[in-house]
Amino acid sequence: xxxxxxxxxxxxxxxxxxxxxxxxxxxxxxxxxxxxxxxxxxxxxxxxxxxxxxxxxxxxxxxxxxxxxxxxxxxxxxxxxxxxxxxxxxxxxxxxxxxxxxxxxxxxxxxxxxxxxxxxxxxxxxxxxxxxxxxxxxxxxxxxxxxxxxxxxxxxxxxxxxxxxxxxxxxxxxxxxxxxxxxxxxxxxxxxxxxxxxxxxxxxxxx
Amino acid sequence: xxxxxxxxxxxxxxxxxxxxxxxxxxxxxxxxxxxxxxxxxxxxxxxxxxxxxxxxxxxxxxxxxxxxxxxxxxxxxxxxxxxxxxxxxxxxxxxxxxxxxxxxxxxxxxxxxxxxxxxxxxxxxxxxxxxxxxxxxxxxxxxxxxxxxxxxxxxxxxxxxxxxxxxxxxxxxx
Numbered sequence: 001x002x003x004x005x006x007x008x009x010x011x012x013x014x015x016x017x018x019x020x021x022x023x024x025x026x027x028x029x030x031x032x033x034x035x036x037x038x039x040x041x042x043x044x045x046x047x048x049x050x051x052x053x054x055x056x057x058x059x060x061x062x063x064x065x066x067x068x069x070x071x072x073x074x075x076x077x078x079x080x081x082x083x084x085x086x087x088x089x090x091x092x093x094x095x096x097x098x099x100x101x102x103x104x105x106x107x108x109x110x111x112x113x114x115x116x117x118x119x120x121x122x123x124x125x126x127x128x129x130x131x132x133x134x135x136x137x138x139x140x141x142x143x144x145x146x147x148x149x150x151x152x153x154x155x156x157x158x159x160x161x162x163x164x165x166x167x168x169x170x171x172x173x174x175x176x177x178x179x180x181x182x183x184x185x186x187x188x189x190x191x192x193x194x195x196x197x198x199x200x201x202x203x204x205x206x207x
Numbered sequence: 208x209x210x211x212x213x214x215x216x217x218x219x220x221x222x223x224x225x226x227x228x229x230x231x232x233x234x235x236x237x238x239x240x241x242x243x244x245x246x247x248x249x250x251x252x253x254x255x256x257x258x259x260x261x262x263x264x265x266x267x268x269x270x271x272x273x274x275x276x277x278x279x280x281x282x283x284x285x286x287x288x289x290x291x292x293x294x295x296x297x298x299x300x301x302x303x304x305x306x307x308x309x310x311x312x313x314x315x316x317x318x319x320x321x322x323x324x325x326x327x328x329x330x331x332x333x334x335x336x337x338x339x340x341x342x343x344x345x346x347x348x349x350x351x352x353x354x355x356x357x358x359x360x361x362x363x364x365x366x367x368x369x370x371x372x373x374x375x376x377x378x379x380x381x
Contacts, residue, residue, distance in 0.1 A: 031276050038272040047263030060268075064275055071279035072286065134255045153256035156224045178212065185248035188255055 029071075038067065041088050044155065049095055051154070052146045054139060058102065066095040092155075093165045096147060103143055137187035145180035152177055213245045223253045303376045306369050 029037070045066065049059035070076055070091055077086040138146055144166070151157045151165060159177070163170040213219075215236065222232045228250065229237060240246045 031273070034276055035272040038269075038275070042269050042272075043264040043267045044260070046267040046269065047260050050263055050267075051259055060270075064270060064278070067272075067275045068279045068282060071276065072282050134259050137255075149252065150256060150260075153253040154260040181248055181252050184255075185251050188251055 034071065037084070037087065040084070041091060042067075044088075045091060045095055048092065048150055048155065049099065051138065052143065052150055053099060053102070054135070062095060062098045062102070065098055066091055069094050069098075089157075089161060089165055092151070093167075096165055096167075099143070099147070133188050137184060140187055141180065141184060145176065145183070148173060148177050149180050149184060153181075213243050215239055215243070215246060216249060219246050219249055220253075223250070223257070228254070299376055302372060306373055306376075309369065 042063065046059055046063050049062050049066075050056045053059055053062070070087075073090075073094075077083075077090050141149070147166060148162055151162045157165065159170050159173045162168070162173045162177070166173070168176070219228075219236065219240070222228050222236065240250055
């Protein structure tokens, strides 16, 4: 059953299917097509948001908002007409803009707004070596560098596609990516040494 | 920092994207990576990010697409209602400003008569009203003459209507 029939009649009108087809976003995508597109694209989008923001709860919110904005957009690229890649790029662009808006906002100091993982105990599964090194290294990078690195190396986007998603010039992306990658490689190489030093100092303090 | 990229970077990127690194790639490329700093950085960073992506994708907890579809429907309808409401709001503001302007004009015109309300009615009999030969609109004869009531009642009705419009607009705003 299509989800629009869940809505009350007063909201949907007499003929939901017909009326909804006249709206912009649904011209190219009905609820079933959206569900299929969502299943294919949501996990990579969530991974992008979670890793770049460093906050899984924020990633949940921004991912939902990205899809709602995608559906409400006046003329979004259709995954049928323009291809799945174009639709995904558009989705990543919306998500990137939402992330930028979030970073521009003044930081909240409320305890309710802190990510839950800050209070998490050691019952979670131990992350792999790469995972353990990547998190701290990413936190030391600028938000824009995190975005560019993720799009290039996790999503495999070209410079032109990254430029399209981030709104930067393609030539700038090349330079920024080169610098960010060199910095990230340095951080990843430094991490084991730092953790070893920290372990040694901790052992030295032990009686 | 100078931008010095390796000529084999493109080839390496393709190998990494296809997941052929390290076992399914040419031996000479592996040897090159050990000697080239730029390519070594690329391999280190790309492997770390791909591993992180796989880990994050596996741990993602997604809401139902139906919920998002429903939220989008609601937001689209709210946007449509807002679009329709804009001209109505403009008309309300216009009507309110017209009423205020009219009230202001009336107050100014009455102020010219020394704030002596309805004193101008005494001057009306001197105007060429045809069959009127006595001060039909003077205050004393206001309630005795049918002609004067025909002026007073529409005036009061106009004030009442305008007052009603103002009250309606004010309540609508709230």
